[in-house]
Amino acid sequence: MLPRFWRKIRYRYNLVGTYCENCRTYYYPPRNLCPKCRRKSKIKEVQLSGKGKVISYSIVHDAPENFKMMKPYVVALIQLDEGPIITSQLVCKPEEVRVGMRVRAVFRKYGEEGESGIIYYGTKFVPDS
């Protein structure tokens, strides 16, 4: 778990995705190859804006052990303004979330491995007023 998280820190702390210069498509998480352009892909790393909108969501009432303290919480499919759709926790009350609602990225704690383990941080979203 520790090395796996460490390898992704760069992409979790910031929404660092990729852009295919050939077909002008953004990807998150980052890809080494554009699935549309294949061998013609021209991939470069980009920082995404962190702004987007909710396209669908679920309210989690039956949470995994590490997230029990937060229930009920919102997990949303968020379409970033650049195009990619990502799944993320949306920090707001379940009754606040709406499809189409504008959201922005924030830096939050994902969880921790017990009281003596490592703390995981990364990007979540909040309503953008």
Add this chain to the structure above:
Amino acid sequence: MVGIVSYGTYVPKYRIRVEEIARIWGDNAETIKNGLGILQKSVPDLDEDTATIAVEAAREAVRRAKIDPKRIGAVYVGSESHPYAVKPTATIVGEALGIGNEYFAADLEFACKAGTAGMQMCMGLVKAGMIEYGLAIGADTSQSRPGDALEYSAGAGGAALLIGRDGVIAEVEGTYSFTSDTPDFWRREGQPYPSHGGRFTGVPAYFRHITSAANGLMEKLGLKPSDFSYAVFHQPNGKFPVRVAKMLGFGMEQIKPGLVVSHIGNTYSGSSLIGLCAVLDEAKPGDRILLVSFGSGAGSDAFSLIVTDEIENFDRTPRVWDKVMEGEHIDYGLYVKLRRKIRFG
């Protein structure tokens, strides 16, 4: 010219009122409110800690500075509630800002004045030409034992100041520190909550250090209280900064714009810095600002700042007072859950 190039703040959205805490512990809320000059305090969410507060404040500072984060050569995070006892918060902030890998970094701890200590370190590095920009952050999710007097005031929040030479919005005219070994407040290794010397924390600690640092700085620079448009003193409660201002010869009109404690509580390492940022939000070119922090243990850092013409071109939204005044009130039950004061099994 060395000074503040940009600033950013963060205050968690939850608030708990004095009445709600007093209801649980059988205290008289009116007596507490009058005694402390505090109406409510800020409370962090379950997924917020000193690192997330520091990152959010620092991101706002860097965004408003409109500089490439790779030009930042130092990150110092001052706090007494670093998420790890061993492993720096500064590296988390550096990574989240995308600074790269070539930067000086360390976590600082000096009770409530670790943030201003970071400012002095960044000033020194910028002045010496060792870095272009340095980031000094004060952030805390301060702890308090349930039922202790501190529980009414220990809040959460932080501020980040970008120190540099180019595009300075407030020049540091001078800085002066007054430090002594005074055991007014402490937390031993491995202990969840701090202890304090009760009434001893006033005269020999807060008042002695703040007045000595402020007078020392004004003497060094040949200034008097009336030379300052604003003054910001550390805000452990709403009463101490008002009293120390009076002792030094400052008026309410000089300290009120930066007095945020009544609505967010004492944000420890963030306290005097959030107050300074609130003042910078409304300051005009030519205004002189006195900033004096206080950290138990004990010491005070005093700064004299002169606001420059650059502030007119600086994006000052969202404003600190808007962040301070908004918020959602919670009850004591949710508060103990959010602050993890209840343990399972």
